[in-house]
Amino acid sequence: MADRRYETLVLIHPDQGEPGSKEVAARIRTLMEEQGSTVSQVQEWGLRELQFTIARQRRGFYVLFEYRATPKALLEIERNLKLMDTVLRFVSVRQSEHAPPAAPRAPRRGEHEEEGLEAGPELESVSEGEGS
Amino acid sequence: MPRERPQGGRGAPRRRGMGRRKVCRFCADKTMLIDYKDTRVLGNFLSERGKIIPARITGNCARHQRRLTTAIKQARTMAMLPYAAAYP
Numbered sequence: 039m040a041d042r043r044y045e046t047l048v049l050i051h052p053d054q055g056e057p058g059s060k061e062v063a064a065r066i067r068t069l070m071e072e073q074g075s076t077v078s079q080v081q082e083w084g085l086r087e088l089q090f091t092i093a094r095q096r097r098g099f100y101v102l103f104e105y106r107a108t109p110k111a112l113l114e115i116e117r118n119l120k121l122m123d124t125v126l127r128f129v130s131v132r133q134s135e136h137a138p139p140a141a142p143r144a145p146r147r148g149e150h151e152e153e154g155l156e157a158g159p160e161l162e163s164v165s166e167g168e169g170s
Numbered sequence: 171m172p173r174e175r176p177q178g179g180r181g182a183p184r185r186r187g188m189g190r191r192k193v194c195r196f197c198a199d200k201t202m203l204i205d206y207k208d209t210r211v212l213g214n215f216l217s218e219r220g221k222i223i224p225a226r227i228t229g230n231c232a233r234h235q236r237r238l239t240t241a242i243k244q245a246r247t248m249a250m251l252p253y254a255a256a257y258p
Binding site: 047049088089090092098100102127128129131140143 | 206207244246247248249250251252253
């Protein structure tokens, strides 16, 4: 079966701590490889704040996996992720074959102050026109 | 003699009704990609309350608005964007 390019972002319970989250990430990686997929990149984003509480937690460790797998293998990977108590959430997305690999990201928050500079004023003026 | 315009001053007279024609920002700037991980970009298309701003307001084309909404929803699943913002 033709394998496809996927990407899965996993949210790990903050009680795991930094070393614990790495361990969970390693476990997920071996899980993926057991399913015959080739992991091309693992990105650890570290402990980040959540926009809302999940399982009464305000923070969580994000880990991004880039890999190739068959659709069947993906189903099996997702089934196993659901069974892991330390995994709060995950999202799998199929990537286009020629899309560039995920760029490394600036760790943690704090860059959010500049947000809206590019778009904020523009949107405002647009909605003004709408009202008249 | 040209038709008299209401004296508003400052620059070109504002078009009535329609306002400025909006252009899809993702079409205008091809380097701007829709990615559920990029909360900076996605955040621009959320209202203060965390709701998705309709394409009617932002001027996004249908194709990009479609991709944008799925990306926002994926980001929400991962708690990177709010479903609803807290009361101010």
